Amino acid sequence: MAEKVIYAMYDDDDVLKDGAKKLVAKGVKISEVFSPFPIHGIDPIIGIKNTRLGILAFIYGITGTMLATYGMRFFMVEDWPMNIGGKPNFTYLDNMLAFIPITFEFTVLCAAHGMAITYLLRNKTLPGMPAQNPDPRTTDDKFVMEIRLSENSSFSAEQLEGMIRETGMIELDQKEIK
């Protein structure tokens, strides 16, 4: 079903932020803001929840730690015990100190790659994916606020436009999206 969406464009992030504050105070639900850079303090205004990427980072990291530990135990102790510089190699614990740098590196590797891939997937911005932003200028120097009519059923389109016009925007656009 097609949905009516209002796009309000701003040329200053502070104007957008103040405008968003006023609109939210009147009960308008802003579904998204597109910006060339992160706008500090916009998240709580438009009600974006804290990211859970940090939790995932921890899980990816722990996975890396466990894989590295298991791998080195298998390669260096169990499968083909290796004697390097006469260091004890009968158990993993005997030689654990030597394994710590690799464990550390592998933890960081898994956490970093896992986070980057998750981020790209979650934002649908994997290389080659179609752009999601409504206007290419939001990758340059413009800021766009997205308001969906279906989420603001208590206001009519005219009322919403009227309120948005008071916030110092520079361009207003209505689109139907699927």
Place this chain on the structure above:
Amino acid sequence: MTTNMEFKITNRAKTVTLALIVVGLLFTAIGIFTGMSDHHFATRLLANGLINSFFFFALGLGALFFLALQYATETGWYASVKRVIEAVAGFLPYGMMLMLLTLLTITFMHGAHIYSWMDPAMYTKGSHHYDAIIAGKRPFLNEIFFWVRTLVYMAIYYIFWMGFRKRSLLEDSIGGTELHFKNYKKAATFLVCFAVFSSTSSWDWLMSIDVHWFSTLFGWYTFAGMWCSTMVVLVLTTLYLKKLGYLPNVNDSHIHDLGKWTFATSFLWSYLWFSQFMLIWYANIGEEVAYYIMRIENFKILYFSMFLINFAFPMLILMSRDAKRNAGILTLVGLIILTGHWLDVYIMVSAGTLGAQAQFGFLELGMVLAVLGFFVRMILVNLTKAPLTPANHPFLDESVHHEI
């Protein structure tokens, strides 16, 4: 825009710090009377003097370094807590006095078995205790050059500190950016001096205790421990002031940033501790592992639990964003790792001086309590001497609106 609330030391804080000093001195006196007859007494007393004067001196120096770092990087967020950093850095002159007193006494006692290279028996040819390695290090490790270096470090730290403080107070009245750019240049110069001196001074004051041994990582390792302890002190002081209702501009984000520094610097310290340990363990060369063997033989549990406390505690507890914004968690973790870093310095000095004779009694407890009381009292006194908000700091507005 901001209110300049003048800080007043509460009666409770006055009583507590005074009690710490009195109890500390009392314990020290008991320790002196009960331990005086012991053969190792002078070494024990001076080793503890060195531990405590270095640890608390380093907290002041760490704050000065952190202040210079903020100037040199033109940081904005810290402006609201700048006076807290300055209050801790303001302990530097007193810390220097403690250090100089200890080092002077040790020098007059020909090393007092702490700096064995000061003992003429060690480097005089034909003497019973003659040690060719120590004699070979004479060109660097001799009393005169040692004191020249020590005085140069102290003088340069002191001059930079006085300059930063003077300009900081001047900025309150005249404002403008001229002082800001001057601070920027001075801070960069200070950091260059500090980069060299933090290493060389740790060789002189701490590494030369284990005179046969050396490690190129030692300077960084000492510096990282000092930085981490400083961040803890800054967090704790800020939280204390917040609790009393001061620092209205400091919000959760500032606390979060200080918490992040604590978290990051404890990793830095652990990383350097481990790097030094693992390389020496792996190479297993006699003259290098001697350092760790002394520690493992006499301080095994303390040494490794100290590492775990300083590494695992902040890592596991301070990892989440919410924990770094929680005053209770920060205070708990901060106090634990501060104790951990004191233990680090304690083992650094004790293992090479007293070794198996090291003990923890009235003397040790008394001296740390007395210096702690003095340290906290001086920070509080320093806080009363200037408005808690630097009125004309060019980045103050940024700091007030700091949000992460």
